[in-house]
Amino acid sequence: MDPRRLGSRRLTTLLGAAVLALSTGILAQSAQNKAVDGAAPTQPGDDADFARSVKAWTTRPDFVSPLVDHLPKVEGVPSPKDVLGHHIGEPKKLTYYADILGYYRALAAKTPRVKVTTIGRSNEGRDLVVVFIGSDESIQNLEQYRGYLGQLADPRTLSPAEAKDVIAKAKPIYHLMGGLHSAEVGPSEMLMELAYRLATEDSPIVKAIRDNVIVSITPAADPDGRDRNVDWYYHYGINETEGHPTGAFVPYWGKYVFHDDNRDINYSQVEMRSLLDWYLQWHPPIMHDLHQAQTLLYTFSGQAPQNPNLDPILYGELPMMANFEMAQMAKYGMPGVWTHGFVDMWSPGYLAFMSSNHNGMIRMYEIQGTSGANTTKLHLGGTPPNGRAATEAETPADSRPAAATGSQTPAAAGAGRGEGRGEGRGSGSGRGAADARGAAAGRGTSAGRGRGVPQSQREWYRPWPATGEFEWSIRDNTNYGETGVLTALQYTSQFAKVILENFYVKSRNSIDTGRKEAVAGYVIPSGQRDMTRVERVVNLLRMQGIEIGRADAEVKLADGTFPAGSFIVKRDQPYARLAKTLLEKQVYPDPSLRTYDDAAWTMGLMSQVDVKEIDDKKILDVAVAPVKEKEIHLAGTVRGAGSIVAVADYGSNNMITLRYRLKDLKVQAAEKEFKQGDTVFPAGSFVVTGDAGRVKEAVQALGLTGAALASAPDVPMHDVDLPRLAIYSTWGSTQDVGWVRYAFDRFGVPYDLIYKERARQGDLRAAYDVIIVPNQAGSAKRLVFDVEGRGKPIEYRRSEPFKNLGMYGESADITGGMGLEGVAEFEKFVKAGGVLVTLGAASYFPAEFGLAPGVDAARPSAQFYAPGPIVDAEILHPEHPIFYGYNRTMVPVRYASGPLLTVQTDRDPFEQSAEPPPTPESVLMRYPGGDDHVLSGLMRGANEIRNHPAIVDQPNGKGRVILFAGNPCYRWQNFGEFNMLFNTVMHFNDLGAGEAAKPATAGRP
């Protein structure tokens, strides 16, 4: 029988049943109402011990389904208990990553239906794997199935008839991911049971899945974080009776970032990059990411605002699957399953979005979490179906500080702050942003219902909310997650051919729309001043599989003429939608809608690289040599002969790398422009003395432009000294610090990572010249006082058996922050000649604690909303060393929702004047503000930032404080701004250099 017909008939029956269940007595919660055709009720040969355990660990009879209340026992095939010693979902049991891998490998060794492949290594050296599960036949012929999906992903060589034939032979790969967010522990446990069940159970539902679908699994997407979090749980969480463990979170998940591994739009982290590489070889049409944040199970369906470049087919597919899950789980009598009203479809930077970006389908769950593996009491409030009023435990998310937002939502109360930190708290890119995100995240908003809608409230998209108070266990979490996933797989098995056909048509449509639509392609012109950033943009696009060609001759189009060697992105290619999404300006569809993450990411603006949007269809026929390499490398040049090498500062991020590679040589910076032949060396260019051979080699390797000279140029210069550099981190907000660490590591800049312990120890000036305080904590007070004390110390130290703690720093007690003692030490540091650099929200700290006495910091109004738009910033002192390499005074920057700074002037504060005071000298850069200066994305209330400083250079004693209102080192993304921070480091003791002509300010170093 044609499986499509079977599928639709089955669906009709099931939906009918669901409607019936809902209309007759909704709360068909008794176990016998759960019997369902296709599931396997407990049978002889099932594991009786499993069934007993599940019953005991499930806190309410309606929290389990007939799909997961039993488990087959198959001679010779190890169940999770056979290897781990316990069934999945046992209270107070979490599995370390090595044991998770051990289980999958043991399973694969005993059944031909499971295969484990290694796809890379994590930052800390753990194996990254993908586990495949399918019928014997599917697993035996995996390569063949991979080939079919590859053909559908790029159908240019397929005729319609051939496509039909491929679809007939192919099977969809359905990829599942657990443990991207390490505190969201349940799915990584559940997936082991799922794998065993899929390999062994012979119920009609499972058999159809096994035959028609190839399931693949990422067991824990951040394995390093998994182990650190399991350590933390066994160290602290396991003994907690209520709520979150000790009020403190393990300071690190992965090596660099927490939840931003789900915001890594440029795949900087090796775990994300490995998965992308795997994706581009296997093309799973569906990627399903399993999280924990909502009550009891939220299934993503791609609500507004939506990325308009994605195929309308996708926007139909997403709610279809979500609604099928809702209906099935309602039929099984499980309350609290809902869709819509949470995450929107705007940003393409979520990990599973790699699928939608490549014509597949992103799916996502947020399952009710637990505090580690402890059974937790949930207080949901709301009105239970019998009409009895329940306690109202919720307050609107917006009325609380964001730090509390996550931890007090009902979901996260159970999640042990897992998702509270993970999602509700936002990216930490400024508390303002985090507040906004916390609100958008915690509560559905885009249905226009306003914020603060409790999840216990019935909505059209949540017809059966969970209400009241009850216990929630990790087995409940397993039951919900596994039932949902089995249901999604059931759907996939019944609509396998439709899903494949859709995947093919979406890929084909991507090519066709590219031929028809206004934007025909993009040109990244050759001959840009800094080609290293061009190289980076090309490589970031290539990494995602986007085809790029290099024009062998000059390109003449209606849109302009471009030199030979320009990079051409044509829109008639399978991944053209992604190219457009990444390269175009984001036009936000409705300013009244909130979004879950950034509103803008335009790659050319973020990198400050010239990217031309082309309407002229002739671009599709331009002759190009395809860039075949996954990464190009544009070598630099050094002309001339001589013992001194000048290196032009065109704004390459590699300048700082060069300086550190040549750290033993004398490197000077020209304070004025000079010429050598027809090469212009702008202010900031290096003049390097000694070992010309090595210098040339380094300049070429880094893609820079140099010239060997017989003698030094006749311009004022200063030595580019390397500072003793520290990066300061709180214990409670390490993520954005991690992004700065990551950038410094990638560019080869050494630093000490210091915490409150070092600050309190004092005498900072003796050890450091520059201390950078990255964006963190959200407010000055939180930066200073950090993790709240709970009456006993919380140590973060390596010990037996907790080997994963104490990495990247150690503390005998992570609570309490630097305190006022620490503030006093920072003040001494600055007064004694140190340079303190604060980024984003960290800039509240010097302003509010008096380290930058002339600077005040305020917050925008409640109406202001700026989820990471790209805006203009105006450089007021182009001669200042911070701006070496920049050749325009108006530059695009990402707005980071840091403080609204003001600098006090000499004017009598009581004087009434209509005239704004003149901008003080210490303001180096400012935001012109207003809608006209919003370049991409959304800023609501753009007048509020008008003329507020973006960077202030404030002297204090013998030192200075450089306050960035924005974040010049945001994720691995705004490369165009990185150099403002790098220049601050390299010219730390010459930051007054541009003022040479002006009277010296007392005390400036």
Ligand SMILES: [Zn+2]
């Ligand atoms: Zn999450």
